[in-house]
Amino acid sequence: MAKHPTNSRRQFLKTTAAASVGAATLGSAPRVVGARTPASIKRANGPVVISSRNGMNAVERAMEVLQSGADALDAVVAGVNLVEEDPNDTSVGYGGLPNADGVVQLDAAVMHGPTARAGSVACIEQIKYPSKVAKLVLERTDHVNLVGKGAQEFAIMHGFPLENLLTERARERWVRWRENLSNRDDYLPPHEADDDSIGADYIEQQRTWGTIHCSAIDLSGNISSVTTTSGLAFKIPGRVGDSPIIGAGLYCDNEVGAAGSTGRGEANLENCASFLIVERMRAGDSPEQACLFACERIADHTRKAYLLNDKGEPDFNVKFYALNAAGEVGGAEIRGGNSQFAAANADGSFLVDMAYLYKRD
Ligand code: GLY
Numbered sequence: 143m144a145k146h147p148t149n150s151r152r153q154f155l156k157t158t159a160a161a162s163v164g165a166a167t168l169g170s171a172p173r174v175v176g177a178r179t180p181a182s183i184k185r186a187n188g189p190v191v192i193s194s195r196n197g198m199n200a201v202e203r204a205m206e207v208l209q210s211g212a213d214a215l216d217a218v219v220a221g222v223n224l225v226e227e228d229p230n231d232t233s234v235g236y237g238g239l240p241n242a243d244g245v246v247q248l249d250a251a252v253m254h255g256p257t258a259r260a261g262s263v264a265c266i267e268q269i270k271y272p273s274k275v276a277k278l279v280l281e282r283t284d285h286v287n288l289v290g291k292g293a294q295e296f297a298i299m300h301g302f303p304l305e306n307l308l309t310e311r312a313r314e315r316w317v318r319w320r321e322n323l324s325n326r327d328d329y330l331p332p333h334e335a336d337d338d339s340i341g342a343d344y345i346e347q348q349r350t351w352g353t354i355h356c357s358a359i360d361l362s363g364n365i366s367s368v369t370t371t372s373g374l375a376f377k378i379p380g381r382v383g384d385s386p387i388i389g390a391g392l393y394c395d396n397e398v399g400a401a402g403s404t405g406r407g408e409a410n411l412e413n414c415a416s417f418l419i420v421e422r423m424r425a426g427d428s429p430e431q432a433c434l435f436a437c438e439r440i441a442d443h444t445r446k447a448y449l450l451n452d453k454g455e456p457d458f459n460v461k462f463y464a465l466n467a468a469g470e471v472g473g474a475e476i477r478g479g480n481s482q483f484a485a486a487n488a489d490g491s492f493l494v495d496m497a498y499l500y501k502r503d
Contacts, residue, residue: 191359205487218368235372239312254366391407392416429464
């Protein structure tokens with residue numbers, strides 16, 4: 143399957159229902175909304191997959207699995223496994239950036255539309271495929287969420303090996319962060335003896351959220367979702383993000399559609415945004431409209447001064463991805479202007495523009 147061919151993407155967009163989105167408003171603050179048309183593929187045309195931008199390989203793999211007649215949950219998990227094992231993606235699985243202590247702690251969740259069941263793991267260590275463990279929580283326990291040591295022991299019980307997930311690249315990033323965190327502690331980056339600017343090299347952008355979300359409709363018209371992540375880089379040990387929380391990092395209703403997120407998990411956790419998006423689609427929103435609504439809700443609820451820019455807008459990003467039962471896909475982010483998500487149907491895989499609430503600076 144060709145990798146995100148640009149001409150095919152145009153074809154993909156051409157097949158869409160023309161459900162353009164008008165200007166979203168929030169109170170009196172002017173909002174810029176990307177003039178985007180969400181991509182759409184009717185269910186009659188076969189399976190559909192949507193993922194975050196880092197999931198181009200994942201949507202292609204998921205589509206292959208779907209075309210063999212597999213269940214949507216098997217397909218999306220097979221898709222994100224490629225990213226979980228990729229050392230070059232520093233936001234997911236193996237190679238993910240560690241917590242403040244240098245330990246890679248992973249979060250993942252799955253939701254299965256036909257059975258309306260969910261499974262998740264949080265703060266799991268040394269297990270390369272947390273999405274597979276989340277699926278086993280769904281299939282082989284009466285619980286929904288396992289955390290930390292218990293999640294790891296459950297994975298070992300099911301035959302998962304313990305592996306070192308900290309790559310050299312991730313370790314070096316962590317050391318750089320730690321050594322430049324302050325000029326008042328005892329960790330020092332390479333420097334001249336008379337250099338008093340230690341700490342100035344600290345780069346906020348290193349603290350990424352990353353993550354991959356993937357949802358799909360299978361040949362039977364059933365919908366499932368997965369979200370998996372190493373979470374916020376250099377987080378406080380034990381921190382759980384939105385990804386493994388059902389209703390926040392993902393939500394799926396077989397009759398309506400599915401949604402998932404990447405970005406600042408704390409903002410999503412306080413707004414249950416994936417659940418909100420699915421409910422907005424149930425009420426008639428397109429996937430893109432529903433994602434924009436969730437962005438607005440987060441913006442409305444952001445009150446901490448250090449999270450706002452000088453215009454009073456959220457100074458962070460959260461991205462949402464949604465798929466409805468008719469096969470339409472859409473995405474939106476709080477701060478954007480040039481972002482895309484990955485999608486696939488029987489014709490190929492594509493990058494699709496995302497709507498946004500505020501233009502990125
Ligand atoms: N959205 C991923 C996280 O905040 O952990």
